[in-house]
Amino acid sequence: MLTLENVSKTYPNGVHALEKISLEVKPGEVIVIVGGSGCGKSTLLRAISGLDTPSRGRVVLDGVEIKLPQEQIGIIFQEPRLLPWLSVADNVGFGLDNRPRAERRERVAEALARVGLSDKADVWPRELSGGQAQRVAIARALVPRPQVLLLDEPFSALDAFTRTDLQDHLLYLWADTRPTLILVTHDVEEAIVLADRIFVMRPRPGQIFEEIPADLPRPRDRQSAAFDFVKRRVLAALDRSLARDARIDDRKTDAETGAAMWW
């Protein structure tokens, strides 16, 4: 169980990035955080990963407070961030340095097979396409078998076709060991394809504005009416989250009133 207790973050330069964020995430749950740019999504993810520490509040994983990066928490960034001087296989095995060589080789080969890049094991990262590089980054994060996997707009730099392909691929990989996924995105469709619950954030300071359940059956049909319904609801929430204060009280939208009847 991953818990955020009143997490706030103010940067040394005075930017108030997060204000009292509280969340409870069950093991194996897929949480997607959406919000306009500058709403503190990435800051929140970095606080959970231990790369940054909150100014106030705490992040707790299974009763242990997280202050530094942990082995149980993996992170995937917006860019693949592969180390250019290591082969693809060595990149995937980067987090397994303390394991015996035979085990490392076996787990790397298995992970590469699962992301469909076995034939690229010995090439340099520069020879991969953007989508392939991001798949290697996913394999690298999953190989140490983390309990929680954080993804910071992982597919935003890819073209639409590669993006949908990788979203499906991520779900396929997730289904294996079912880690908790927390994904940050500004792509609403991506949020609905992946999430069990969607959190819409609003900026200045970053706060959770609305929680929207997205418990559609998997695999999800991007064309279905239910999908479309959740999409409109998220879009409406996003719209309101970015609106000026005068409009924030006006929370009843068509989507809201119809929330109970979408099926």
Add this chain to the structure above:
Amino acid sequence: MSLVQMSVRDEPVAVTEKPGRKPGFGRHSRLVFGLVVPVVLALGWEILVRLGLANGRLVPPPSVIFATFAELARSGELQRHILVTTSRVAAGFAIGTITGTLLGAISGYSALTRRLFDPTLQALRAIPSIAWVPLFILWFGIFEGSKITLISVGVFFPVYLGVMGAVMSVDRKLVEVGRAFRLSPVAMVRRILLPAVLPAYVIALRSGLGLGWMFVVAAELLGASEGLGFLLVDGQQLGKPAQIVAAIVAFAIIGKISDWIIVLATAPLLRWEDRFSAERVAD
């Protein structure tokens, strides 16, 4: 330093970019083409001197230079002078590289050290290094000490600057990958920082070595009883221009070889580089 390097880098561009180019005009033809001007000049001078149209005393024709070179090599003189000069460069290069690497790495890594030492070092760098010679001779004597110190100073600055710049410009995002995988400080240096600075480090070493060869000439011109620089001075004082040119040729050859050694030794470590020329070949 740059002749072979240039032809190696240019070649794939020419081959892949201009598919319409006539087959056969590849690497070798280009090399031959580049030799046309020097060969024609040398042969022309040789013929002019042979025909008695020019006096070859101050500008010796190639045959005389070659004969002098062969004579020096046969008597073992050339090897002895090369060995002395090369050992001086090697010692100075080693000292300059070690101090430059250490100080550059520390200054690149710690802003405090950089603020403390860098202004002083930059001020010292502004002094033309030859200006140190009288002081070095007073401090370290007329023999090896002052020469090796001068070479070390010449090597130190490009290495220091190159390493400091390289460490400072390591991609923060890759360092963050190291943090996310909980690397210890030592592992962070070994697995992220060192490989990341290596390409820039090789360039720093090569420019340091180039300056090392430059300063060994300065040191030997200012007073030496052996070494290629001594051959230069000796040739001047005894009016033997062929000996001077032979020593210059020897400098060019061993300078190029030493640069090659660095390139060849580090090439296997840099195969991963996403270079402009590598990309062209891949296309």
